[in-house]
Amino acid sequence: MNRDSQLSGHADRDDTRPILIIPYMWIGDFVRNHTVVRVLKERWPNRPVDLLTTSLCAPLIDYMPGVRQGIVWDLPRSRLAVGRQFGLAKLLRKRNYGTALVLPRTWKAAIAPTLAGIPERVGFVGEFRFGLINRWRWGEKKLPRFIDKNAALAQPDGTPLPAEWPVPQLRVPAEEIVRWRQANGLSAGAAVALAPGSVGVSKRWTYYPEAARLLVERGLEVWVVGGPAEKSLAQEIVAAGGPKVRDLTGNDLRNGVLAMAAAGVAISNDSGLMHIAAALGTPTMGIFGPTSPYLWAPLNGLAATVVQDKSALACQPCQSTICKMNDHRCMRDIAASEVVGIAQRVLGEAGAKVTT
Secondary structure (H helix, E strand, O other): OOOOHHHHOHHHOOOOOOEEEEOOOOHHHHHHHHHHHHHHHHHOOOOOEEEEEOOOOHHHHOOOOOOOEEEEOOOOOOOOOHHHHHHHHHHHHOOOOOEEEEOOOOOHHHHHHHHOOOOEEEEEOOOOOEOOEOEEEOOHHHOOOHHHHHHHOOOOOOOOOOOOOOOOOOOOOHHHHHHHHHHOOOOOOOEEEEEOOOOOHHHOOOOHHHHHHHHHHOOOEEEEOOOHHHHHHHHHHHHHHOOOEEEOOOOOHHHHHHHHHHOOEEEEEOOHHHHHHHHHOOOEEEEOOOOOHHHHOOOOOOOEEEOOOOOOOOOOOOOOOOOOOOOOHHHHOOOHHHHHHHHHHHHHHHHHHHHO
16 A cells, blocks of 8 residues: 555545645735535545635635535634644644645744644645645656646556646535625626736736727726726726726625626636636636646636737746836737737627537
8 A cells, every 4th residue: 555545545435534635825826726625526526625715715615515614714824824734724623634635845834733633634745835735746847737746646656647627616506606796786797797807917908998998989887907906907907998887896705706797708817707707607718828738727628728929939928927028929919909900809709509
């Protein structure tokens, strides 16, 4: 039996102890964690799966099939916060977890599961975590994508990667969408959701105001979705598009989830909201410049992957948060009219599927 015997042995197939996932906490990464949940539930249908979450990502838990609960505990990114780690460990100890999957490679991510006495702590080698992780995995750098690295931890050690992983799913009840539309004074008609934000300015397509104006001219409603950091962008887009453009940015991620669930199509940069929209099953257009769609597009697939195709750029994809070439051509050369044209086609195709 291999060193992951508790995760793969026949004697543990009837184990009913709950499993805890310690995930990455960026919104898009958190959505992709649902693939890990699905892999675990396929292997152990009777073992509850919980997710550690921040307050920001907590609303996503309510829409994730197969997740028993979220453990909401905010830990600072830039410091150890020993007291907070001990507090989290005390909380985890009460829940009798049998296994913890520690997805981040950081030393800090493995502290609380160790202090809580969770017997199986699975993770890749990284940051001197000897004694904290006791079910080591090797070969992380050979795995091609972020999702491969994470979901591989949910499999027995040494298992080959599948041809396809289960895709993330977010499910919002239809009646909740109806109530949300009514509460925000929105019509029942088709709307285009724009997500102009992202982590890193190089991933931001800058023609959303023009796109909003063109969409409105074609008789469509437009919603701008994002967090507080996107408020100024939303105001600029509303000013360009007029009264048929609504600013739906705010502090509550649940509002963003519901907007993406209600929209007829979503247009987004490479961001967390792109992954939310795709996991909801909303036709989603992802605009990519400095990042690779192969590495970072949703597993769900996109209705359209929009990239600059007018010229080959030696610097693309650079994976940088700031354009080092200072001209941002990978995004600047994607015209608003092109994106709007694709959006109309996607809306038409989605409507055709509904009526057939």
